[in-house]
Amino acid sequence: MSPPVVTRFAPSPTGYLHIGGARTALFNWLYAKANGGQMLLRIEDTDRDRYSDEAVEAILDGLTWLGLDWSGDAFSQYAHGERHREIALQLLAEGKAYKCYCSPGELTAMREAARAEGRPIRYDGTWRDRDEAEAPDGIAPVIRFKAPQDGETVVDDQVQGRVVYQNKELDDLIILRSDGSPTYNLSVVVDDHDMGVTHIVRGVDHLTNAARQSQIYLALGWQVPVMVHIPLIHGPDGAKLSKRHGALGVDAYRAMGYLPDAMRNYLARLGWSHGDDEVFSTEQMIEWFSLDAIGKAPARFDFAKLENLNGIYIRNTADDELADAIDSFLPYSEMDAATVAKFHAGREQLIGALAGLKARARTMIELVNGAAFLFAERPLKLDEKAAGILNDGGREVLGQLIGELDNQADWTTEALEEKVKAFAEAQDIKLGKIAQPLRAALTGTTVSPGIFDVLVVLGRDESLGRIRDNIS
RNA sequence: GCCCCCAUCGUCUAGUGGCCUAGGACGCCGGCCUCUCACGCCGGAAACAGGGGUUCGAGUCCCCUUGGGGGCGCCA
Numbered sequence: 366m367s368p369p370v371v372t373r374f375a376p377s378p379t380g381y382l383h384i385g386g387a388r389t390a391l392f393n394w395l396y397a398k399a400n401g402g403q404m405l406l407r408i409e410d411t412d413r414d415r416y417s418d419e420a421v422e423a424i425l426d427g428l429t430w431l432g433l434d435w436s437g438d439a440f441s442q443y444a445h446g447e448r449h450r451e452i453a454l455q456l457l458a459e460g461k462a463y464k465c466y467c468s469p470g471e472l473t474a475m476r477e478a479a480r481a482e483g484r485p486i487r488y489d490g491t492w493r494d495r496d497e498a499e500a501p502d503g504i505a506p507v508i509r510f511k512a513p514q515d516g517e518t519v520v521d522d523q524v525q526g527r528v529v530y531q532n533k534e535l536d537d538l539i540i541l542r543s544d545g546s547p548t549y550n551l552s553v554v555v556d557d558h559d560m561g562v563t564h565i566v567r568g569v570d571h572l573t574n575a576a577r578q579s580q581i582y583l584a585l586g587w588q589v590p591v592m593v594h595i596p597l598i599h600g601p602d603g604a605k606l607s608k609r610h611g612a613l614g615v616d617a618y619r620a621m622g623y624l625p626d627a628m629r630n631y632l633a634r635l636g637w638s639h640g641d642d643e644v645f646s647t648e649q650m651i652e653w654f655s656l657d658a659i660g661k662a663p664a665r666f667d668f669a670k671l672e673n674l675n676g677i678y679i680r681n682t683a684d685d686e687l688a689d690a691i692d693s694f695l696p697y698s699e700m701d702a703a704t705v706a707k708f709h710a711g712r713e714q715l716i717g718a719l720a721g722l723k724a725r726a727r728t729m730i731e732l733v734n735g736a737a738f739l740f741a742e743r744p745l746k747l748d749e750k751a752a753g754i755l756n757d758g759g760r761e762v763l764g765q766l767i768g769e770l771d772n773q774a775d776w777t778t779e780a781l782e783e784k785v786k787a788f789a790e791a792q793d794i795k796l797g798k799i800a801q802p803l804r805a806a807l808t809g810t811t812v813s814p815g816i817f818d819v820l821v822v823l824g825r826d827e828s829l830g831r832i833r834d835n836i837s
Numbered sequence: 838g839c840c841c842c843c844a845u846c847g848u849c850u851a852g853u854g855g856c857c858u859a860g861g862a863c864g865c866c867g868g869c870c871u872c873u874c875a876c877g878c879c880g881g882a883a884a885c886a887g888g889g890g891u892u893c894g895a896g897u898c899c900c901c902u903u904g905g906g907g908g909c910g911c912c913a
Binding site for chain 1 (some may be wrong): 841
């Protein structure tokens with residue numbers, strides 16, 4: 366029996382949770398859930414210069430919104446710096462690491478020279494075997510890992526397959542800075558080991574790190590976790606999506622009106638598939654998720670498809686549940702406070718209109734905008750097209766119709782439809798010639814749910830009032 | 838420059854040597870439905886990057902070319 370699966374999502378707190386990170390988190394979460402294991406959360410905050418509390422908040426908020434929960438408290442890598450330092454010193458004591466007295470300037474010069482001469486850009490190992498007695502005065506050394514120079518390092522990856530690196534391609538990386546603080550590659554190894562992580566699921570941009578980290582695991586005599594390097598998400602231009610290159614934070618997607626469930630579904634389908642299945646619940650996702658169904662090629666983010674999926678989710682959500690979703694969305698929308706209050710106060714009316722509104726919205730923004738006519742104050746502001754219809758004979762039609770509606774006691778869609786159609790027939794005009802002016806007066810626009818549904822959901826008095834407002 | 842990875846419709850993908858006349862989804866185009874716009878339904882155009890092998894048989898295996906991506910920090 367294999368040990369329980371432990372995965373981890375390890376973002377660096379340098380900004381919001383971007384879409385690539387969100388998918389990495391999703392895959393970690395899915396794999397843990399699918400195998401009865403748990404996902405841990407670790408904040409990679411060893412670089413204090415780039416750390417910010419707000420970023421940590423944004424990341425936790427983003428994960429929570431997406432419905433991706435983690436076990437225990439968020440683990441701070443920085444808080445375990447002392448442990449990392451001890452390991453670095455242990456490696457030094459064992460002769461598996463050494464002090465390097467090159468200054469940052471020298472290293473930069475080394476890189477630039479290598480680049481200029483077309484040589485591989487690596488640390489040349491100057492201090493690897495040099496006597497410490499030759500150390501210059503006043504320079505605090507860094508500690509470098511003494512990486513093997515011959516042979517090869519194999520990353521046996523669950524997605525990428527067997528990837529072989531010649532050890533001569535990998536230089537001696539710094540594990541402890543001159544100020545005594547540990548660097549990423551060392552900290553990751555120590556933490557993953559200490560946290561009992563069994564599977565490392567992260568983006569392929571870490572593939573080379575996987576090789577270097579494997580060498581450290583080996584030097585420490587620790588077992589290397591199962592490696593799973595998933596392809597990256599690219600922007601429309603085919604380049605890696607990153608914070609400084611087109612990637613938006615998940616909070617932006619929330620503000621654009623995407624539902625977390627739709628988001629999860631869409632993200633899961635980016636790089637992973639289960640036959641021809643496109644729309645599936647989170648439960649199914651967990652049941653079906655497997656590493657071998659993850660592709661190796663990078664995927665481009667496609668808003669059109671996300672939008673379509675989101676529309677499907679909106680339509681499939683029960684009305685009262687959707688009203689709840691609107692409530693949670695409103696604070697992130699651009700609706701003013703007064704309108705938001707009306708949405709809350711008019712919840713029942715909103716639910717009554719949702720059936721007709723749902724089919725017409727692909728995002729929560731569209732949904733909310735579509736519902737706005739419900740809470741508009743008389744006299745309604747008319748958009749250009751609506752005004753055009755009313756001015757172009759619409760008012761006259763309404764003027765004739767109002768008498769009929771005034772006498773209408775049975776205010777149901779069926780009865781109203783019967784009434785209006787009979788009126789159209791009697792007047793020998795097409796239903797559309799009545800429906801559009803009605804829609805214009807009732808909603809202030811030319812687009813809305815079925816006009817009889819609108820009459821009903823608005824109610825008799827409000828409907829009659831809005832119509833009267835637009836009779837010349 | 839060096840190392841690594843990738844390559845099926847515009848996009849996401851199915852495909853694991855014969856079931857492929859290459860399937861689905863989004864998008865696009867046309868039609869139906871119709872009080873508007875949607876939804877829904879029906880139909881259509883649209884891809885195995887190129888070249889060599891291997892094999893009775895290659896989208897599927899191998900090699901090369903081309904194209905794309907990632908990495909090469911006292912960042913993570």
